[in-house]
Amino acid sequence: DGGITQSPKYLFRKEGQNVTLSCEQNLNHDAMYWYRQDPGQGLRLIYYSQIVNDFQKGDIAEGYSVSREKKESFPLTVTSAQKNPTAFYLCASRRDRGGYTFGSGTRLTVV
Amino acid sequence: QQPVQSPQAVILREGEDAVINCSSSKALYSVHWYRQKHGEAPVFLMILLKGGEQKGHEKISASFNEKKQQSSLYLTASQLSYSGTYFCGRYGGTSYGKLTFGQGTILTVHP
Numbered sequence: 001d002g003g004i005t006q007s008p009k010y011l012f013r014k015e016g017q018n019v020t021l022s023c024e025q026n027l028n029h030d031a032m033y034w035y036r037q038d039p040g041q042g043l044r045l046i047y048y049s050q051i052v053n054d055f056q057k058g059d060i061a062e063g064y065s066v067s068r069e070k071k072e073s074f075p076l077t078v079t080s081a082q083k084n085p086t087a088f089y090l091c092a093s094r095r096d097r098g099g100y101t102f103g104s105g106t107r108l109t110v111v
Numbered sequence: 112q113q114p115v116q117s118p119q120a121v122i123l124r125e126g127e128d129a130v131i132n133c134s135s136s137k138a139l140y141s142v143h144w145y146r147q148k149h150g151e152a153p154v155f156l157m158i159l160l161k162g163g164e165q166k167g168h169e170k171i172s173a174s175f176n177e178k179k180q181q182s183s184l185y186l187t188a189s190q191l192s193y194s195g196t197y198f199c200g201r202y203g204g205t206s207y208g209k210l211t212f213g214q215g216t217i218l219t220v221h222p
Contacts, residue, residue: 031208042113042198042212043153050207058209090152094208099143099155100200 002027006091006103012111013078013085021076021106023091032074033100036060037088046089049074078108086110112136114201116213123189123220131184131216133199140204142175142182147215148195156184186218194220 004025013019025032031050035043045058049068063082068074078085088107092100114135121129133142141160145153159175159182171193175182186193196217200210 033209035212040215042214045209045211048207048209056207059211096208099158100145100153100210101155102152104152 004091004093004101004103006106008106009104011106011108013108014111016080018077018079019108021078021089023074023076023103024072025093026072027093027095027101029093029095030071031094032068033092034066034074034076035090035092037090043090046076113211114199114213116199116216118216120217121219123218125191125220125222126188129186129189129218131197133182133213135180135201137201137203139177139180139201141202143200143202143210144173144184145198145200146195147198153198189220191220191222194218
């Protein structure tokens with residue numbers, strides 16, 4: 001079955017560390033997105049990409065970086081510059097004019 | 112600027128109806144609705160395009176008034192499975208299909 005796979009499900013980061021969250025899709029969707037969700041809040045856009053080797057900053061891109069070397073993959077790196085990274089991270093993809101399909105998320109905690 | 116949803120929370124008994132509103136201060140090209148169960152990824156419910164159309168999904172329907180820049184989600188004869196947080200997503204017609212989400216409405220259905 002087609003879908004989006006995010007890994008790991010839980011991730012713990014030490015202060016000053018960079019960590020990378022994986023997002024892989026086999027839906028053949030062109031557009032992919034990263035959102036951050038804090039408790040009791042909506043989803044805020046971090047980065048998005050329409051095609052390979054092209055991506056754009058969202059509303060809260062500071063302290064994050066992405067790459068899009070393959071259509072299927074859109075990893076997110078949380079850098080040490082992100083001072084408050086504890087959150088639930090959701091990756092999504094979208095076919096043209098359709099709804100988003102979300103992955104199951106990665107819960108990142110700073111220890 | 113994110114859309115504003117109202118109410119913030121709703122508590123129902125099985126079989127009762129509810130309406131969730133989504134209002135935007137920016138132009139709406141289309142509106143998406145999603146439901147998220149606790150600790151899970153949001154699931155796409157429906158998309159509404161310009162033209163004031165009304166769409167349905169099971170006993171859940173929605174309307175879209177582009178003049179008022181508002182959308183409403185109607186849940187009729189609610190079931191226990193309807194419990195969750197409902198998000199509207201505003202698509203402003205820009206490229207890449209990126210959505211700006213409201214803060215969410217928590218719906219709790221009791222037996």
